[in-house]
Amino acid sequence: MPECRIRSLRTHDARFALADGAGSDAVHSESEYCFAVTMLETECGLTGTGLVLTLGEGNRLTCEAIELLGQALAGREIEELMSGFGAISRSIADHPQLRWLGPHKGVVHLALASLTNACFDLWAKSRGVPLWRLLLDLRPEEVVSLLDLSYLEDLLTRQDALRILRDAEASRSEREAVLKTGYRGYDTSVGWFRYDDNHVAELARKALDRGFKAFKLKVGSKDGERDVRRAAMLRSLVGNDALLMVDVNQQWTLPQAKEMCRALRDVNPYWVEEPTHPDDVLGHRALALEIAPMRIAAGEHISNRVLFKNFMMAGALHFVQVDCTRVAGVSEFLTVSLMARKMGLPVAPHVGDMGQLHQHLVLFNHIGMGHEAHFLEYIPHVRQHFLHPADVSGGVYRIPQEPGCSCELLELAPALMAHHRS
């Protein structure tokens, strides 16, 4: 492998306004999808791109945090860096001063995610392969050395992680069929909070026509009857064979959640997403016990592996929506996925990256870790801004083939080219 050394780090504050009502939910009303982008420029002409999502104000803060934390990467050679990335990740997360602003949550953790994702992108590009291929080509010991497993000893030891990966390696071929077929997406874009009933119905019909069989509806309105009415309308429209998920975006208190889940029972939601405050481990557990067999999805705002461990050990969630633009990037995503595998819980990522990076990770989770090839959220609103937008056709994510993590933004492509020529 020719040497590829990181020369410098730049950030970019990318902001994309959404059309009226798109992206709206019970708590996020002024939707703008923004990415705090890390660009790792190298001496070999490649650029590693990493991103995390924010919703507008605050994107600049995240960029500033990236610049503060990213100093640790300058001058590093990518193969050498990634050979022990778990330790690097831990040392950045435990910056003796910036750690105070988390620890392992908030702006500094988002920054670590963006940095980490840029490292993985650069690594895959330097090997000339898509990320999923790179991960599948690693030995179990190499995968584990990418991870920071500290504070997880009561659920996942290093030996547990190695065993999961080795077991999956032995049975890999039976799951590689997915590389030909792709795997299902589900459509979040039909049911935004501020869309009126007619618009939801129209979008759902179009999505059905395009091949989708799973749909999400934003609920959590002050008027619970609106939620029930819209969920029933959507269920009758998509039929009983389709999957219907409702997403509360943390809006309900625990008593409200219990009441609303009862009211929504007849529409048979596949999951209830973020029913209450994302730090409320025991609240989710109490709700899970109360509403069974209805199931809970959470993760969009679960900050790190330690909180995920708590949710899993408490029986507080059934679908693990870990997002590699919320936890510390690809590395902590894999750690959480290993815990989920050990606990027998499916991983269905929230896509802060709009699915660009997660489309690789779902493949690795399935083939390399033995997870079900579950489905992946699909949100198309900013797909035109990516250099290689995810190819979702017939309701199915097709397999990305370009080297890297598929996260380059079109508006940065000239800069990437200029750097490449320089």
Place this chain on the structure above:
Amino acid sequence: MPECRIRSLRTHDARFALADGAGSDAVHSESEYCFAVTMLETECGLTGTGLVLTLGEGNRLTCEAIELLGQALAGREIEELMSGFGAISRSIADHPQLRWLGPHKGVVHLALASLTNACFDLWAKSRGVPLWRLLLDLRPEEVVSLLDLSYLEDLLTRQDALRILRDAEASRSEREAVLKTGYRGYDTSVGWFRYDDNHVAELARKALDRGFKAFKLKVGSKDGERDVRRAAMLRSLVGNDALLMVDVNQQWTLPQAKEMCRALRDVNPYWVEEPTHPDDVLGHRALALEIAPMRIAAGEHISNRVLFKNFMMAGALHFVQVDCTRVAGVSEFLTVSLMARKMGLPVAPHVGDMGQLHQHLVLFNHIGMGHEAHFLEYIPHVRQHFLHPADVSGGVYRIPQEPGCSCELLELAPALMAHHRS
């Protein structure tokens, strides 16, 4: 009350380097105590000052977050603002875009803390009384309207909060003696991590001479024997009547914590502080069960009331070290204190404010809420930078009499005076 309207908001990035080794612990090696300061300037000539602690890099990010979130306060009249501050606090915490960076944790929550503390400071100054007096003069309904009790329904309802305050009101006179005597401090400054054994011994002897009867030692070294040796040394020096606390600053994994607590049993620590990762509710619970009757203190890095609720309901901590410069300021501090009162748990704040603001809150917790007048941490390293440094003599916090929250920095006094004259 004459009208006092907020005209504008300024921030100040205050940084104080510490002398060699002061402030060091198992995870924070380069100590600098920094305050992200909010200054609310008014049309009536008063300035409300609020602060939160950071450790250096990142203080600027916190100031920027204050400026973004603080827009909501411009033009507000202070009595009107504080008459429903709970709702204001919730609406700032749920900013539709900045919320993404938390929610309710990290830089945005630190910013809300600084803003909130400035509002309380301004309020007390506008009434011409110290904060503890202002709080004691409020009716229970007025106290509760300062709080955001959402997501706490399974532990503390509005009715619970009112009942606690009313019950305490009825028995208040028996606890007002503390206004004459003051209450105990404990000395954290004897046992920093990088101080060698001789220095710890020398400082402990001096603190004993000055009247302190409780001491904290920083532990969590890679070499557990160092921790045990130093703890035994300090115990033999201060005697069995003194209280000795050990502070791990999150450094131990759960298995290490179990082993080290066994090894430290003979020195009889009054508490073991932050034994492991601050998000690990179930880890703390498992440890508590394992090491009983040894007790756990935590809170310095517990971000918000929802996580505190989880710690309390899980039986995962015994001393509630809520810090009004980590949670959302005075308001969420009071909320957490009410939950602790309901659960029968003592509150012993971590002092990110160096005790300046907490000295008021401990008084209100005792007289107005019925908590024990427990003791308050004392860290003197930057006391010379305050306009009204806490008066701790004979190991006792004396009662502050100046109007406000005692948080003005000396370096900002000229600006305050200039504003006052303008």
